[in-house]
Amino acid sequence: MTARKILAHEDRFETKGVTIAFTAPTPHDPKLVWACADHPDPDLFHPTDEAGLAAAQAFCADCPVRELCLELGLRRDEYGVWGGVLLENGKPQSAVPRRGRPPKVGSAA
Template sequence: MTARKISIHEDRFDTKGVTIAFTAPTPHDPTLVWACADHPDPDLFHPTDDASLAAALAICAACPVRELCLALGQARDEYGVWGGVLLESGKPQAGVPRRGRPPKVGTAA
C-alpha cells in the first residue's frame, strides 16, 4: 500500500465545522430579521444559570425566524439557545446543566 500524497489545500477543509457550514448554511436573506442579531451580549445565548436562560428565551420568543434558527442549531449540533430552545450537541435540554454530580435518584423501598 502506498501513501497518498495530500495537497496543500486539501487538509484545511477536513473539519466538522467546515462540513456543517456547507450542509446547513445560514441564509443570507436581507428580509430575514433575527432578534438576536444586534444583541450586545452574545454570551447570553450560552446560559450558565436560570436567569440568563430566561433572558435568552425572552429574546427568542418574539423572533420571526425562530423555527429556522432551531433547525440550523439542530443540524449543526450546536450548543446554547437556538430558536428558543436550549441545545447541547443539537439536542434539546430541559434546563441549564448544573455543576457537579447529578442528584441520586431514590429507589422505592
C-alpha cells in the first residue's frame, strides 16, 4: 500500500468514541461495585418518559460508584442516565425530551 493510500484510510479510525475510550476509560478495579453492571434491562437507563426517569434515578440512588459514573458520562458526552442524572450529549437535562417538533413560540404583540 502506498503512503497516499495509508493516509487516506487513517482518517477512518479517528472517531470520537475511540478518542474518548482512551481519555475517559472505565476503571476495572475489582473493589468498585457497579450496581447496573448486571441489570437485566439496559433500557432502564434510556428513559422515554418521566416515570422511566424516576425509576432509573431510584436505581442509581444507592449505587456506591454514582459520582464516578456521572463523571464518566459527562466526560464522554454520553446519553441516558449516568450517576442518577439524565444526560444528552454529556449535558445534564432537567426532563426527558419529548418526541416530535417543539411547540411554536408566539411573538409578543
